[in-house]
Amino acid sequence: MEVVQIQRRLVDYTKSLFMEGFLDGQFLQLQQLQDESNPDFVVEVVSLFFDDSEKLLNELTIALDQPNVDFKKVDGHVHQLKGSSSSIGAQRVKNACIAFRSFCEGQNIEGCLACLQQVKQEYYLVKNKLETLFRLEQQIVASGGSIPMIEMGF
């Protein structure tokens, strides 16, 4: 496939992620922070996000599986996940966390379990999307092309 075609694919793909709400403006902020002194900044931060999130999701699964659930502890983990997802622009994960926190506040175990499923789903979806996006970028760079800057109307 020609570089121009992959670049086109990347632009369309990225735009779709914004349109579908997977990513928000904060992701653009991350991209704008990347420069020659730190050409892999976005991939680095997002990788940290992946590692951190998976750890948190594990902790949440364990915490909610206890006979006496410590809702403060659960809320603490969700707060962390909400923070990091917000910071990288993973909008749907962030929103799922917001819903989750209200069930923690209400000490509602059923609600929390349902939210955990939702958060996991959104997380794996966005992880998949971002990995696809990075793969497209890699293909462009490997073919000698440059990553096109996405201009957003909003």
Place this chain on the structure above:
Amino acid sequence: MGGGGGGGDSSEDTAVELGDEPHVLAVDDNLIDRKLVEKLLKNSSCKVTTAENALRALDYLGLGNETLEGTVSKVNLIITDYCMPGMTGYELLKKIKESSVLKEVPVVIMSSENIPTRISQCLEEGAKMFMLKPLKQSDVKQLKWHLMKCRN
């Protein structure tokens, strides 16, 4: 504020000369947020040190129990998250303002939650600014402008 004066004047120590890189201490328990704030500050030509909690920050500032001799660094600005386990950003702010050595150092509080009582509590305690997370490039640019303006 700044300029003139005899030795030992703490405001002179924290004064930022035009052209100097301000040294910022960024405190946040979230790894991703630490990385982000560090990059935002470096992109605004600041020298950055990060700390993962308030106790480590206090040690770095020379107010902690674990401060080693000769390791206290001068910082021009402290930016801290509000919600942290153990000591919160608000409690850290209070400790800094109680210190005769550090009370002139501007402190900025960050939070992901927009709670008016929290904001006024921090400002009343002496925080220079309260910023909502996630931080953007424009927030940090504004912050740096504010910092440079106050010093000169």
